[in-house]
Amino acid sequence: MESVLGRYRNLIILVGVLFLQVLGLAVQVKRSADAENTRLIRIWAVSAITPFERGLVWVQNGCGNLWHNYFYLRGVRAENRQLREQIEQMRLEQVRLSDDAAQAHRLQALLAFKEQFVSRTVAAQVIGSSGSDLSRIIYIDKGENDGLRRDLAVITADGIVGKILQVFPTVSQVLLINDQSSGVGAILEKSRLQGVLRGTPNGEVMLERVMSDEQVAAGEPVLTSGGDQVFPKGLPVGTVMKVGTGKDLFLNVKIKPAANLSKLEEVLVVTEKQERQSAAQDTERMRAADILAQRLPSVPDKPPTPEASAAAKPGNAATGAGGATSSSVPHSKPSTVPGPQGGTAKVQGPVGSTKPTGSGITPAGTAPGTSTPAGSHAAGSGAARTATVPGQPATGEVSNTAAPKSSSDPVAKTGSSKKAAGSKPEASQPDSSGTQTPPPPQPNPQPPAAEDSPH
Amino acid sequence: MQITYTSGEQVEVYRFSVPVTVGVPLLALFLQAFVPRRFPLFSYLDLPLLVTIFFAMARRSPISGLLTGAVIGLVQDALGHHHIGLFGIAKTVVGFLASSLGVKLDVENAGARLLVTLGFYLVHGVVYFTVARGMVNMALNWSWGRSILAGLANAVLGVMLYFVLDKFKQRT
Numbered sequence: 001m002e003s004v005l006g007r008y009r010n011l012i013i014l015v016g017v018l019f020l021q022v023l024g025l026a027v028q029v030k031r032s033a034d035a036e037n038t039r040l041i042r043i044w045a046v047s048a049i050t051p052f053e054r055g056l057v058w059v060q061n062g063c064g065n066l067w068h069n070y071f072y073l074r075g076v077r078a079e080n081r082q083l084r085e086q087i088e089q090m091r092l093e094q095v096r097l098s099d100d101a102a103q104a105h106r107l108q109a110l111l112a113f114k115e116q117f118v119s120r121t122v123a124a125q126v127i128g129s130s131g132s133d134l135s136r137i138i139y140i141d142k143g144e145n146d147g148l149r150r151d152l153a154v155i156t157a158d159g160i161v162g163k164i165l166q167v168f169p170t171v172s173q174v175l176l177i178n179d180q181s182s183g184v185g186a187i188l189e190k191s192r193l194q195g196v197l198r199g200t201p202n203g204e205v206m207l208e209r210v211m212s213d214e215q216v217a218a219g220e221p222v223l224t225s226g227g228d229q230v231f232p233k234g235l236p237v238g239t240v241m242k243v244g245t246g247k248d249l250f251l252n253v254k255i256k257p258a259a260n261l262s263k264l265e266e267v268l269v270v271t272e273k274q275e276r277q278s279a280a281q282d283t284e285r286m287r288a289a290d291i292l293a294q295r296l297p298s299v300p301d302k303p304p305t306p307e308a309s310a311a312a313k314p315g316n317a318a319t320g321a322g323g324a325t326s327s328s329v330p331h332s333k334p335s336t337v338p339g340p341q342g343g344t345a346k347v348q349g350p351v352g353s354t355k356p357t358g359s360g361i362t363p364a365g366t367a368p369g370t371s372t373p374a375g376s377h378a379a380g381s382g383a384a385r386t387a388t389v390p391g392q393p394a395t396g397e398v399s400n401t402a403a404p405k406s407s408s409d410p411v412a413k414t415g416s417s418k419k420a421a422g423s424k425p426e427a428s429q430p431d432s433s434g435t436q437t438p439p440p441p442q443p444n445p446q447p448p449a450a451e452d453s454p455h
Numbered sequence: 456m457q458i459t460y461t462s463g464e465q466v467e468v469y470r471f472s473v474p475v476t477v478g479v480p481l482l483a484l485f486l487q488a489f490v491p492r493r494f495p496l497f498s499y500l501d502l503p504l505l506v507t508i509f510f511a512m513a514r515r516s517p518i519s520g521l522l523t524g525a526v527i528g529l530v531q532d533a534l535g536h537h538h539i540g541l542f543g544i545a546k547t548v549v550g551f552l553a554s555s556l557g558v559k560l561d562v563e564n565a566g567a568r569l570l571v572t573l574g575f576y577l578v579h580g581v582v583y584f585t586v587a588r589g590m591v592n593m594a595l596n597w598s599w600g601r602s603i604l605a606g607l608a609n610a611v612l613g614v615m616l617y618f619v620l621d622k623f624k625q626r627t
Contacts, residue, residue: 135535
């Protein structure tokens with residue numbers, strides 16, 4: 001027996017060591033996918049390696065800064081001039097964009113859209129990687145001590161990078177988006193198709209779950225959808241590189257990541273996201289009509305007429321809507337679409353939007369005399385179409401959506417306006433016999449003030 | 456190219472000082488984690504594997520070889536995010552085979568080292584692939600072309616590295 005053990009000692013030890021490792025592997029597979037049960041080994045390994053990496057990065061940065069900041073200053077003057085010109089151009093652009101952004105915020109506030117803001121980030125430096133192309137992770141020099149925790153989004157100025165997988169006291173492990181175990185909710189910017197971003201074993205990034213009957217064009221930008229609860233919505237992910245047919249009725253959409261994942265140096269960890277109402281709530285509440293008035297070409301406002309002033313008084317149900325509009329709403333060109341019964345209906349609201357979002361649905365068949373305020377249209381969703389059919393009776397229950405700036409909550413204000421007894425759909429429905437009866441001519445008690453209202 | 460069959464008495468058995476025994480694998484692991492950040496193609500190289508092969512062949516002790524491979528592999532696993540043991544098992548097997556081969560063959564010349572390193576790289580890949588697919592159910596694609604190319608690159612680097620590491624050998 002002893003001779004057998006002595007003779008096969010090496011082999012027995014090999015089998016024993018392999019058995020132990022296989023057993024450990026089996027336990028890990030059996031327990032869970034996360035690495036909590038092997039955390040101690042990982043901490044030891046990371047603690048042994050990362051101090052060297054941190055030190056080398058420090059030396060490297062020091063040398064680089066010394067060279068670039070004190071010695072290699074060739075071309076700095078020209079570059080400075082060029083950058084100044086660029087700043088001037090960007091300032092002009094910023095003015096335009098800030099106007100657009102402010103308007104968007106106000107409209108979002110009116111619609112009670114919640115926005116996600118990246119309210120706090122922690123800058124971190126990449127100090128290492130796993131070293132294997134089978135495990136696409138990086139290490140950053142911030143950890144638990146800096147307030148990081150698992151599943152935080154990691155981004156750069158160019159686009160998303162990944163999410164934090166493991167946190168150690170002074171370093172963190174980041175799973176890159178091109179790892180095959182990664183998954184990010186993404187949306188195509190133009191076509192608004194949603195999918196799941198996954199890495200491949202080769203380190204490519206693919207957008208999955210896009211149906212094969214959809215049209216996806218190469219070069220289309222891809223953004224985060226926010227559906228994964230890790231990345232805030234709207235962050236750049238990359239662009240579509242190649243579209244091919246995959247299996248199971250899905251497309252193979254290859255994405256070129258916006259961030260250069262193979263050469264990351266500094267990253268930002270999103271430590272706090274805020275979901276809140278638009279900033280417009282903090283400032284003066286504005287009606288959509290006023291917002292649009294700032295944007296659309298218009299003639300100067302009419303001075304308030306006595307009729308309009310009277311109509312604006314509360315308690316006047318029939319004019320509660322119209323009173324707010326005639327004098328204050330700027331003029332714009334209402335677009336016309338073919339209405340029911342061969343007539344035309346004035347489209348009140350952004351054309352192209354078709355779905356009312358539920359709040360503030362204005363009676364569709366509002367008679368001209370009741371002149372639905374433009375503010376309520378935009379508040380309805382910015383999308384709700386209100387067709388004003390000339391000659392229709394003002395039978396609808398006039399909602400209080402038009403209460404000009406009196407209600408504290410524009411959303412709540414519009415929420416009570418759903419019901420309209422004589423709204424247009426009913427008025428324009430064909431009768432039970434299938435024939436359409438023309439509506440009886442009605443006297444027009446007031447000039448169609450709705451024509452003056454924007455959109 | 457010369458691969459000479461030698462008896463157990465003929466082959467030289469080397470040992471290494473403690474700083475080299477600990478420092479060289481640590482340095483290899485450090486470089487493997489650090490350099491691909493700057494040079495992404497470096498991730499195709501496997502410095503810890505080359506160090507495992509070198510120590511195993513120089514010591515010519517199967518037990519020492521497999522233990523060296525197991526430790527280096529486990530640390531390499533711990534630096535990644537997959538289950539711990541994948542690299543460990545693969546490098547244990549390679550360490551054992553390399554030291555067993557070192558007992559039988561004299562692989563001191565460059566050509567022999569090139570071939571041996573290429574062979575062990577492929578063995579390492581096959582074992583890793585088998586365990587990862589069979590036990591962990593990882594989605595991996597095996598490519599012979601890529602494996603052979605990466606193996607050749609590792610073999611070339613290994614030959615150069617072995618000549619550097621030969622300086623640290625101590626005769627028993």
